[in-house]
Amino acid sequence: MLSMWGPFLSGAVQANAAAQQVFGAIAGEWQAFVNHRFQEDLSLIQRVSHSATADQVVTAYSEFWQKAAEDYRKEFATVTKLLTKAAREASAASQTATGDCSAHALLAHQAA
Secondary structure, rough: EEEEEEEEHHHHHHHHHHHHHHHHHHHHHHHHHHHHHHHHHHHHHHHOOOOOHHHHHHHHHHHHHHHHHHHHHHHHHHHHHHHHHHHHHHHHHHHHHHHHHHHHHHHEEEEE
């Protein structure tokens, strides 16, 4: 009975390694994005503090929010692609583990 867990545990380890790799990529992507947005925030403060007229302030804020919306849209699309990849890989790993367990159980049953 214990030997039946071998393929399952092997599949779980493979799925875990794949998940760690994808979630590491997501974390790296998000960290780079947050750093970029922080730099944009600092740039806005500089632009506003150097603005001489109300029109310049309004323009600075308008451009800032337009760029922020575009940046967030792109980032959410990128993270969605990475999460889709993670789900696909986890599904493939679990199917492989299930198939290995089924085959192993069948062989054990035939041997008995």
